Amino acid sequence: MKQFFLASILAGALALPAVAADYTIIAPANPGGGWDQTARSIQTVMQEEGISSNVQVQNVPGAGGTIGLAQFASQSKGNANALIVGGYVMVGAILTNKSPVTLKDVTPIARLTGEYEAIVVPAASPLKTMGDLVEALKKDPGAVSWAGGSAGGTDHIAVGLIAKAAGVDPTKINYIAFSGGGEALAAILGNQVTAGISGYGEFEAQVKSGTLRLLAVSSAERLEGIDAPTIKEGGLDVVVENWRMIAAAPGLSDEQKAAVSADIEKLAKSAGWQETLKTKGWQDTYLAGDAFAEQLAKDISSTETVLKDIGLVQ
Amino acid sequence: MSTFEFLLQGIVVAAQPMNLFYALIGVTLGTAVGVLPGIGPALTVALLLPVTYKLDPGGSLIMFAGIYYGGMYGGSTTSILLNAPGESASIVTALEGNKMARAGRGGPALATAAIGSFVAGLIATLALAFVAPFVVKLALVFGPREYFALMVLAFVTVSSAFGDSTLRGLTSLFIGFTLAIIGIDQLTGQARMSFGIPDLLDGIEVTTLAVAMFAIGEALYIAAQGDRGPDKIETVKGSVWMTGQDWARSWKAWLRGTAIGFPIGAMPAGGAEIGTFLSYAAEKRLTKHPEEFGNGAIEGVAGPEAANNASAAGTLVPLLTLGLPTTATAAIMLAGFQQYGLQPGPLLFATNPQLVWGLIASLLIANLMLLVLNLPLVGLWVKLLTIPKPWLYAGILLFATLGTIGANPSVFELGMLLTFGVLGYVMRIFGYPIAPVVVGLILGPLAEQQLRRALAISQGDVTVLFTSPIAAVLLAIAAAALIVPLILRARGRGEVLSQLAANED
Numbered sequence: 001m002k003q004f005f006l007a008s009i010l011a012g013a014l015a016l017p018a019v020a021a022d023y024t025i026i027a028p029a030n031p032g033g034g035w036d037q038t039a040r041s042i043q044t045v046m047q048e049e050g051i052s053s054n055v056q057v058q059n060v061p062g063a064g065g066t067i068g069l070a071q072f073a074s075q076s077k078g079n080a081n082a083l084i085v086g087g088y089v090m091v092g093a094i095l096t097n098k099s100p101v102t103l104k105d106v107t108p109i110a111r112l113t114g115e116y117e118a119i120v121v122p123a124a125s126p127l128k129t130m131g132d133l134v135e136a137l138k139k140d141p142g143a144v145s146w147a148g149g150s151a152g153g154t155d156h157i158a159v160g161l162i163a164k165a166a167g168v169d170p171t172k173i174n175y176i177a178f179s180g181g182g183e184a185l186a187a188i189l190g191n192q193v194t195a196g197i198s199g200y201g202e203f204e205a206q207v208k209s210g211t212l213r214l215l216a217v218s219s220a221e222r223l224e225g226i227d228a229p230t231i232k233e234g235g236l237d238v239v240v241e242n243w244r245m246i247a248a249a250p251g252l253s254d255e256q257k258a259a260v261s262a263d264i265e266k267l268a269k270s271a272g273w274q275e276t277l278k279t280k281g282w283q284d285t286y287l288a289g290d291a292f293a294e295q296l297a298k299d300i301s302s303t304e305t306v307l308k309d310i311g312l313v314q
Numbered sequence: 315m316s317t318f319e320f321l322l323q324g325i326v327v328a329a330q331p332m333n334l335f336y337a338l339i340g341v342t343l344g345t346a347v348g349v350l351p352g353i354g355p356a357l358t359v360a361l362l363l364p365v366t367y368k369l370d371p372g373g374s375l376i377m378f379a380g381i382y383y384g385g386m387y388g389g390s391t392t393s394i395l396l397n398a399p400g401e402s403a404s405i406v407t408a409l410e411g412n413k414m415a416r417a418g419r420g421g422p423a424l425a426t427a428a429i430g431s432f433v434a435g436l437i438a439t440l441a442l443a444f445v446a447p448f449v450v451k452l453a454l455v456f457g458p459r460e461y462f463a464l465m466v467l468a469f470v471t472v473s474s475a476f477g478d479s480t481l482r483g484l485t486s487l488f489i490g491f492t493l494a495i496i497g498i499d500q501l502t503g504q505a506r507m508s509f510g511i512p513d514l515l516d517g518i519e520v521t522t523l524a525v526a527m528f529a530i531g532e533a534l535y536i537a538a539q540g541d542r543g544p545d546k547i548e549t550v551k552g553s554v555w556m557t558g559q560d561w562a563r564s565w566k567a568w569l570r571g572t573a574i575g576f577p578i579g580a581m582p583a584g585g586a587e588i589g590t591f592l593s594y595a596a597e598k599r600l601t602k603h604p605e606e607f608g609n610g611a612i613e614g615v616a617g618p619e620a621a622n623n624a625s626a627a628g629t630l631v632p633l634l635t636l637g638l639p640t641t642a643t644a645a646i647m648l649a650g651f652q653q654y655g656l657q658p659g660p661l662l663f664a665t666n667p668q669l670v671w672g673l674i675a676s677l678l679i680a681n682l683m684l685l686v687l688n689l690p691l692v693g694l695w696v697k698l699l700t701i702p703k704p705w706l707y708a709g710i711l712l713f714a715t716l717g718t719i720g721a722n723p724s725v726f727e728l729g730m731l732l733t734f735g736v737l738g739y740v741m742r743i744f745g746y747p748i749a750p751v752v753v754g755l756i757l758g759p760l761a762e763q764q765l766r767r768a769l770a771i772s773q774g775d776v777t778v779l780f781t782s783p784i785a786a787v788l789l790a791i792a793a794a795a796l797i798v799p800l801i802l803r804a805r806g807r808g809e810v811l812s813q814l815a816a817n818e819d
Contacts, residue, residue, distance in 0.1 A: 058723065063498060063515035070512055071724070096503045097515055145771045151503030176767050177501045186632070192457035193771060312503055 022052040025246075026084040028068025030061040038113065038244050039085045041280065045272040051263050064093025064150070070101040076249040080256040083109075087244035089153050091303050095313050096152040107248040107257060108296060110264050110288035113277065114243040117158045117218035118200040118228070122191050123211050130216040130234040133195055134166050141172035147184040147193040151177040152312045154242040155184075155197045157303060158218055160310040165236035170309040188212065199242055200226065201281050243285055245292075261288060320667055321443055324675030333376050334683075337676070340377035341683045344384020349391055372672060379676035380683065382647065383435065386626050387684050390427045390619055395420060395698050396710050398529035398717075402520045403622045405752050406590040408528055410607070410614030417610050420696040422556045426564045426612055427619040428688045429556075433565075434572040434620035435681040438627030441576055443674050446631045456581055458767035459779050463788035465761035468588055470792045471595040483750050486741070490754015493518050500759070501766050513726035520756055522718055526731045527748045529714045531738020533707040538739070555692075564616040567597055571620030578621075579628025587756055589628075593621035627677070634670060 023046065027039035036059060043055040060068035065086055076082035084106065094102050121127050127136065137144045141163065148155030156177065160170045176193060178184040185203065188196035189211060196203070196212070200223075206212040214228045218240040222230060231238045248260045267273055268286040277284050287295060307313040327333065389404040394411035407427065414423040456464075469487070496507045497517025508514035556564070574596065575589035597617040598607050607614060633644045701709070718731050738748055765779075772778040780786050 060724070061516065061722070063512065067512055067515065097498070097505060097512075099512070142773050151499075151501055153503075156503075174770060174773070176770055177503070179500060186454060187457060187767075190454040190457050 023055045024082055025057050026068050026072050027059050028065035035085045041276045049270045049272050051266050063097050065090040066093050066097050066099040073101045073105040078251040079249045082249045084247050088242050092152045095307050106250050109246050109248050109261055111243050111245045111285050111292050113282040114241045114285035115199040117240050118203050119215045120196045120203050120212040141168050142174050145174045145193040146195050147176050147187045148197040157306050158240040160306045161238045165238050171311045320671040324671035328675040328679045336373045336377040337380045337679050337683045340380020341384040344381035345388040348385035348388020376676040380680040383680045394423045397532050399524050402587040405524050406594045406618040410611050413610035421692050422560045423615050424692045425556045426616045430568040430616045430620040431623040432685045433568045434624040437572050438576045438624040439677045442627050446635050458764040459782050459785045461764040463785035467788050467792040470795050482746050486746050486750035487754045490751040491758040494755045494758035523734050524752050525714045526734030527738035529710050530735025533711050534739040535742050563612050567613040567616035568620040571617040572624040575621030575624030576628040579625025580631040589621040589625040590618040593617040
């Protein structure tokens, strides 16, 4: 009996977020996903590098991060110890969900990591190059089924951009949404769909073992260590990056904002963070200050355009 | 080296005293956190993963395996004793397990769950080691249309297995379907029936619904009876251990549960709970004691618990061979692997044999450790039920609430917990089964998405649903399961059949 209560108290203590913390990071997703991993990596590195002695991660999952974002914006106004992880997917989710809270309601600090999209086909597919795939798409957009992550997410947006650049009506694309790149992978490997699109990391092992053929990546330049052309090289002007960022609470004073930014810069430059990026296979895309604000504004407007083109946002 | 030698080598490493100690810490922590209602293995592993960071790769892998299996096990303890499933895969365990616990047979229920988990874990982990590459090939044959057919089969078997009346079962199932519509539609990204409430965008959390319907609904029901209600709970009747008859009735259920759970867990879109539903349906159909189902039949605990653990091991098949996390727990395990520089995928068995076999050996050790840890504790756990009823149910309410807040700190979530608790109470009063609601919430969206995906890929051609051999066979079985009893009944042979079944005993 006693053990049970002791165990329960211990478990309860582990399950509940501690009150006193130098930083509390909201991961607006379930444990295990990209944002959760980003938040927990930041937690580990910040503590190990002595940037902060106590960092807590709290998961507030739902609706492409907009639930966590809304809660963060309303509950941590002026709290310089509160942070939230977010990213490109959130930009799209805010638009498709008509979220009343947007990234304007928080204080974006810096872009930290990024990943490029990869377009693959099963090894047995008759399509050999990105050009073949685009030809097939032009001939009959409906006959080309694309497996990727959630509707309106980065993968879906990338397909919309590709169709548009190829002169195909983006509303005609046959995009099959799966709950993530992993579930989509099974459909691609099982020859259920024509092509697959997701972050390169999702397909890396299959590409290396030869069960999937990598047709193109969505970066501006060829990526080191990846043997595939960019979409741009094929004549389609499409560059898509699925970036992840960290933001602070709304209503911070300039000094508070500067202090948070300094801590994040220390994090991004630390050896521990660089090591983490390497083991996780994330690109270092650290960008802060005005340059980041500018990039963010550009991403938001281009995303809005393409989501309207696909027909997901009126 | 052959598979067997690799495995043996892994076991030798995992069986060193220090590593055994890590395994013990892992299973203890995993069970302790997993025991909280609403906190399933996924959250348990996420919370405890940092604990393993400081150890050497071998030690942390072993502790990690312990946490994983411990978390799985902890969920079934609360299901049985408190009627509060910690995760969707132990919902079915609550059905018969809790009835047994209230009839003074909590000991055998916990024991059959523990031993069944062990047996299933052992067989499935060995199967993982030897047949993973073949299973995964088979699993990839399953596309959207095959999954849709599998869901149809699950609906048919499930709606007849829960409760006494198929109509009431179907009514409950459709309540679940209705709740399942709420939230963002995964295929188009559009919100449905969320009425502009942001908290509803992601739909209704399965564990919130399950904990509310089972635990809160139950507490309200008991409270409403007041002093008038007879004190049905007998804490211990007979031995806390399994009798010879319990063993005889359990072992076949364990094996059947394993056989159902492992392949379904290995499918990229299978999920542990489908295996437990199908196992429960199978046990109910095959039992020689049909009258006990709904009142605490031991097969109804043994089978689903075995299926649950077998599918947990099955989940590792696509994870290790394809790098494909098919459950939330598996996704966190993937993060866990990455800290050792392991990139799960087709090359893993070739590039990192030591670590892979080390993991599989660790799972075997953790499995054994759990049995050693939990069997002696059965007597202690059962004493929980000797707590006076008001105290016990107050405790259940507390832990149910704590678990829900722990998983998702939101006032709205708590409101849903209470609302569904009231719904569960009302359904109890009017005699509608609770479980099909939860089944509908889990399987409804899966069936809908797979059907729509299949039709999108075929560009609207309905015939594809029947042209795949696997889908056709599954649909034919489903149709037979629905029609054959009707025909038999129409011919007036239903009585003969039940007579036959009764005579078998």
